[in-house]
Amino acid sequence: MECDLLVIGAGAAGIAAARTAQAAGRSVRVLEARGRVGGRAMTETTTLGVPFDLGATWLHAAERNPLVPLARGLGIALADSDALRQEITFVGRRRATPEELAEYDAAEAAFEPAIRARAAAPGPDIAAAEAAPRGGPWDATVAAWQGQVISAWPLSAISLRDFAANLLSGGNLLPACGLGALLGRLAEGLPVTLGARVARLRWGGGQVVAEGAFGTLRAAAAVCTIPTSLLAGTAIRFDPPLPQPVMQAAHDLPLGAAIKVGLRAVGEDRLGLPAHASTDRQVAPGEELIPITFWPQGRDHAQAWIGGPLAAEMEREGPDAAEALVRAEIAARLGSDAPHAFRPGALVSGWIADPFARGVYSHARIGAARARSVLAEPLAGGRLCLAGEACHADLAGTVGGAWASGEAAARHALGTCA
Numbered sequence: 001m002e003c004d005l006l007v008i009g010a011g012a013a014g015i016a017a018a019r020t021a022q023a024a025g026r027s028v029r030v031l032e033a034r035g036r037v038g039g040r041a042m043t044e045t046t047t048l049g050v051p052f053d054l055g056a057t058w059l060h061a062a063e064r065n066p067l068v069p070l071a072r073g074l075g076i077a078l079a080d081s082d083a084l085r086q087e088i089t090f091v092g093r094r095r096a097t098p099e100e101l102a103e104y105d106a107a108e109a110a111f112e113p114a115i116r117a118r119a120a121a122p123g124p125d126i127a128a129a130e131a132a133p134r135g136g137p138w139d140a141t142v143a144a145w146q147g148q149v150i151s152a153w154p155l156s157a158i159s160l161r162d163f164a165a166n167l168l169s170g171g172n173l174l175p176a177c178g179l180g181a182l183l184g185r186l187a188e189g190l191p192v193t194l195g196a197r198v199a200r201l202r203w204g205g206g207q208v209v210a211e212g213a214f215g216t217l218r219a220a221a222a223v224c225t226i227p228t229s230l231l232a233g234t235a236i237r238f239d240p241p242l243p244q245p246v247m248q249a250a251h252d253l254p255l256g257a258a259i260k261v262g263l264r265a266v267g268e269d270r271l272g273l274p275a276h277a278s279t280d281r282q283v284a285p286g287e288e289l290i291p292i293t294f295w296p297q298g299r300d301h302a303q304a305w306i307g308g309p310l311a312a313e314m315e316r317e318g319p320d321a322a323e324a325l326v327r328a329e330i331a332a333r334l335g336s337d338a339p340h341a342f343r344p345g346a347l348v349s350g351w352i353a354d355p356f357a358r359g360v361y362s363h364a365r366i367g368a369a370r371a372r373s374v375l376a377e378p379l380a381g382g383r384l385c386l387a388g389e390a391c392h393a394d395l396a397g398t399v400g401g402a403w404a405s406g407e408a409a410a411r412h413a414l415g416t417c418a
């Protein structure tokens with residue numbers, strides 16, 4: 001036996017699992033397919049001259065996010081995104097009036113109680129969209145935020161009960177170094193082998209055996225953190241195959257789509273907008289909403305979010321199409337000269353094409369609200385535990401949820417090899 005615990009994947013869940021094993025004084029090895037740690041959290045520092053997160057950005061639910069105390073322990077400054085945010089809403093090309101903003105606030109306030117009430121009602125699971133208020137002037141905008149933007153997929157295709165269980169509340173903090181860089185710091189000192197894609201995992205005997213171009217690694221137990229998009233496919237050949245309910249759960253928790261676009265200012269023109277100006281606009285049902293934050297934390301760039309099926313389409317068309325779309329949005333809000341305030345050549349993420357992600361984060365298909373607990377159930381008495389954002393019951397889709405899931409899986413797995 002080469003180690004007590006084998007961890008597959010060095011994203012948030014894998015790093016947390018490996019740290020849990022180390023803290024318990026157990027031997028651990030992490031095999032990571034990419035040439036870097038962090039998984040779907042990745043901070044790019046060159047293009048915009050400052051850290052820009054191409055993946056995970058905010059530490060959501062800050063009050064119960066396990067990464068908040070860890071970041072503080074490392075002395076990493078955490079900016080309070082909600083305190084910094086200056087919200088600016090457009091109706092067409094003009095700014096919303098105070099009366100319109102009051103209506104918008106009321107629509108936002110009505111959304112969550114409607115979702116929670118319907119989710120708690122007896123009867124079969126339905127699409128989250130069916131429980132959302134409809135018909136008001138701002139309901140489609142709120143639904144687009146909650147669907148394509150926050151969930152990275154439309155509410156019409158998402159399980160109401162799973163969506164309600166994972167509604168986020170609490171603070172949203174931004175690590176000064178970037179969230180991907182924070183994970184890099186937390187992985188320091190861990191025995192991670194990069195460029196080690198696991199092709200086959202044997203878990204049928206009294207041990208687990210990982211195989212790939214790196215060779216063979218034997219361990220008493222394994223925590224596997226690959227995204228559900230890969231689990232549902234054939235990225236790793238499990239021997240014996242994963243039980244059918246587990247495969248069904250992975251299939252029922254597909255990853256949504258989103259593109260982050262960063263555009264750097266040419267000069268000093270800040271378009272008359274304050275620092276951390278979070279802009280959106282009123283949309284009609286079915287219309288796309290592309291939120292754009294100008295000058296986040298006072299920095300000289302704008303960041304935009306394209307979410308849902310439109311993001312999938314833009315990824316297929318390529319980064320130039322995504323940049324053109326964001327420039328058109330900027331022009332629609334701030335006038336046709338406004339896009340010229342930004343240099344050509346945006347920084348554009350591409351998570352669907354990424355062979356080790358194939359999407360951004362999970363949502364549950366309608367009727368599959370139990371899928372996360374099925375996925376998180378230890379297999380073979382804990383010899384094989386699946387972990388990752390999709391396994392968390394109420395922080396799914398987040399780095400904090402992935403972290404907590406990795407810790408829990410490692411505790412289960414280590415229990416088997418005591």
Ligand SMILES: Cc1cc2nc3c(=O)[nH]c(=O)nc-3n(C[C@H](O)[C@H](O)[C@H](O)COP(=O)(O)OP(=O)(O)OC[C@H]3O[C@@H](n4cnc5c(N)ncnc54)[C@H](O)[C@@H]3O)c2cc1C
Nearest residue numbers: 009011012013033039040056057058198388389397398399
């Ligand atoms: C654009 C975008 C924005 C986001 N915004 C936020 C946000 O603001 N806040 C937030 O909390 N979350 C956000 N998220 C979600 C967050 O990034 C994820 O929930 C979290 O990082 C998932 O961690 P994980 O460990 O479950 O999976 P991953 O990070 O995907 O880690 C799995 C690891 O397994 C590796 N791997 C895959 N296949 C193999 C193999 N065969 N062998 C070995 N290794 C393998 C992968 O390379 C990867 O490193 C965002 C994600 C994206 C993409």
